[in-house]
Amino acid sequence: MLVQELHTRLFLVLGLILGSCASSSQLSPVSPVSAPPTASVQRPNIIFIYSDDHAAAAVGAYGSSAARTPNLDRLAAEGLLFENAFCTNALCAPARAVVLTGKHSHRNGLMDNGDRFDGAQWTFPKALGEAGYQTALLGKWHLKSEPTGFDHWEVLPGQGHYYGPEFKTPQGLTRHEGYNTDVVMDRTLAWLDGKRDPKRPFMVMCQFKAPHRTWMPGPDHLSLYDGVLIPEPTTLFDDWASRATPAHAQEMTIADHLWLAYDLKVPLQAGVEATGPDKWAEGLLGRMSAEQRIAWEAAYGPRNRAFRNWDLSGRALVQWKYQRYIKDYLRCIASIDDNIGRLLDWLDEEGLADNTVVIYTSDQGFFLGEHGWYDKRFMYEPSLRFPLIVRWPAATEGNDTGDARDARDTRGTRETRLVQNLDFAATMLDLAGLAARQDLDGVSLLPLLRGAEPKAWRASIYYEYFEEGIHNVPPHYGVRTQRWKLIHYPKSDEWELFDLALDPEEVDNLAGQPEHHERERQLGDELARLRRACGR
Ligand code: SGN
Numbered sequence: 001m002l003v004q005e006l007h008t009r010l011f012l013v014l015g016l017i018l019g020s021c022a023s024s025s026q027l028s029p030v031s032p033v034s035a036p037p038t039a040s041v042q043r044p045n046i047i048f049i050y051s052d053d054h055a056a057a058a059v060g061a062y063g064s065s066a067a068r069t070p071n072l073d074r075l076a077a078e079g080l081l082f083e084n085a086f087c088t089n090a091l092c093a094p095a096r097a098v099v100l101t102g103k104h105s106h107r108n109g110l111m112d113n114g115d116r117f118d119g120a121q122w123t124f125p126k127a128l129g130e131a132g133y134q135t136a137l138l139g140k141w142h143l144k145s146e147p148t149g150f151d152h153w154e155v156l157p158g159q160g161h162y163y164g165p166e167f168k169t170p171q172g173l174t175r176h177e178g179y180n181t182d183v184v185m186d187r188t189l190a191w192l193d194g195k196r197d198p199k200r201p202f203m204v205m206c207q208f209k210a211p212h213r214t215w216m217p218g219p220d221h222l223s224l225y226d227g228v229l230i231p232e233p234t235t236l237f238d239d240w241a242s243r244a245t246p247a248h249a250q251e252m253t254i255a256d257h258l259w260l261a262y263d264l265k266v267p268l269q270a271g272v273e274a275t276g277p278d279k280w281a282e283g284l285l286g287r288m289s290a291e292q293r294i295a296w297e298a299a300y301g302p303r304n305r306a307f308r309n310w311d312l313s314g315r316a317l318v319q320w321k322y323q324r325y326i327k328d329y330l331r332c333i334a335s336i337d338d339n340i341g342r343l344l345d346w347l348d349e350e351g352l353a354d355n356t357v358v359i360y361t362s363d364q365g366f367f368l369g370e371h372g373w374y375d376k377r378f379m380y381e382p383s384l385r386f387p388l389i390v391r392w393p394a395a396t397e398g399n400d401t402g403d404a405r406d407a408r409d410t411r412g413t414r415e416t417r418l419v420q421n422l423d424f425a426a427t428m429l430d431l432a433g434l435a436a437r438q439d440l441d442g443v444s445l446l447p448l449l450r451g452a453e454p455k456a457w458r459a460s461i462y463y464e465y466f467e468e469g470i471h472n473v474p475p476h477y478g479v480r481t482q483r484w485k486l487i488h489y490p491k492s493d494e495w496e497l498f499d500l501a502l503d504p505e506e507v508d509n510l511a512g513q514p515e516h517h518e519r520e521r522q523l524g525d526e527l528a529r530l531r532r533a534c535g536r
Pocket residue numbers: 052053091092093113142159212213214277375376470471
């Protein structure tokens with residue numbers, strides 16, 4: 001009951017603080033809210049499950065009719081699902097650095113995938129470790145420098161491999177047979193089951209490679225979705241009319257920028273010399289055990305022979321590529337979902353489910369054929385939005401304090417306020433009962449998790465993408481509100497304005513249209529304000 005009492009007090013203080021910000025149109029930094037940890041209070045365990053490139057549109061609970069994600073759906077039914085969770089920079093390494101530091105890319109120094117993370121700076125795992133948490137990191141890291149602030153880490157070098165992955169540890173490289181997603185969870189459960197001190201709380205980051213390119217499914221799901229036609233997005237054949245030049249110049253189309261052997265798993269015909277990434281396709285398959293390879297050939301062989309016989313071209317070929325791409329992507333997600341089921345079962349068996357915060361999220365979204373694309377980077381919705389589901393039964397059930405500002409029971413509910421990956425670090429501090437830090441760009445999500453109705457919350461988010469190179473998406477920045485989005489491409493000095501209420505697919509660029517002039521000016525002011533506020 002002590003835990004419940006602490007939560008009740010915590011909520012009341014939060015309510016007062018947030019209530020006092022009511023006049024501000026955006027979220028004010030929240031001052032220290034939580035009681036300092038004491039020996040008698042049981043702080044929650046935290047499991048942060050991070051997948052790579054998992055679009056919200058590929059989660060059943062987010063409305064996907066195709067994706068089979070029963071365990072993620074269970075998590076959503078028992079937790080809180082964030083409908084409007086947005087990254088600040090839709091790229092892997094930058095997103096990870098934002099999560100660890102709670103700061104925008106230009107403030108934590110990691111702007112694009114070529115940068116090296118400065119592990120000397122403050123991160124939330126360090127803070128939790130210093131406060132007595134046991135901390136571990138398993139899976140994809142991708143920050144070039146070695147992890148700091150973890151009691152235990154085993155990470156994939158670079159992007160890592162789907163089959164027979166190597167893991168880097170302080171002791172060196174170890175290769176594990178098996179499928180990456182299963183191995184990441186094996187290693188996570190091994191740490192959780194191992195030398196952990198059961199009297200101290202833990203924070204573990206379980207970070208899958210999947211469903212990152214090249215979308216190689218695991219042995220258990222090679223035939224999932226066989227004979228099923230996955231619905232195509234309505235913009236699969238988008239011509240990008242009205243959009244600025246970057247949408248036309250990108251190199252991430254399903255039609256022209258997927259490699260037959262490497263991405264689409266169709267071996268080149270005898271005598272055809274592999275070019276580009278197709279040269280690596282055989283190497284990826286060569287990592288499999290004999291048994292895995294047999295299963296793979298049994299699944300892909302007949303489909304590939306049929307594909308060769310059809311001899312498709314034009315629109316039909318794009319449609320075929322889309323089906324191959326999306327099915328492999330969803331098959332990778334099926335393994336993620338299975339492994340989340342293993343973890344939830346483990347928590348139940350250990351009696352830890354109640355006071356363990358389980359967070360499921362991804363580094364950014366992904367284009368699943370929208371606008372004809374795969375990959376991410378653009379500030380358009382499919383890439384900007386990531387899935388975010390948080391479950392913490394101890395804090396969200398029956399928290400009736402009798403106060404007028406009482407928390408709702410958030411289990412199985414949805415939150416539509418604008419939240420960002422910037423908010424994880426502040427949330428972690430709050431969960432651990434640590435004082436908030438004024439130098440973070442994000443804020444704690446704990447009030448939302450507890451069903452409080454903060455009167456002030458951010459009304460807009462700032463996005464900035466910096467990388468130049470692969471997939472040819474130029475740097476750009478912009479602002480998104482609940483209804484509107486304004487994007488600026490500085491190199492070509494072009495603007496895009498979208499009304500997300502009337503045009504959720506972002507195909508009708510309203511920038512420069514006289515009837516939207518005032519709206520564009522207002523959003524431009526808001527964008528300038530956001531840039532000033534974060535030091536751009
Ligand atoms: C790799 C991928 C790209 C992807 C980047 C960044 N090619 O280079 O398609 O955009 O990673 O992804 S691959 O053939 O090597 O898979 S990120 O998630 O790491 O940022």
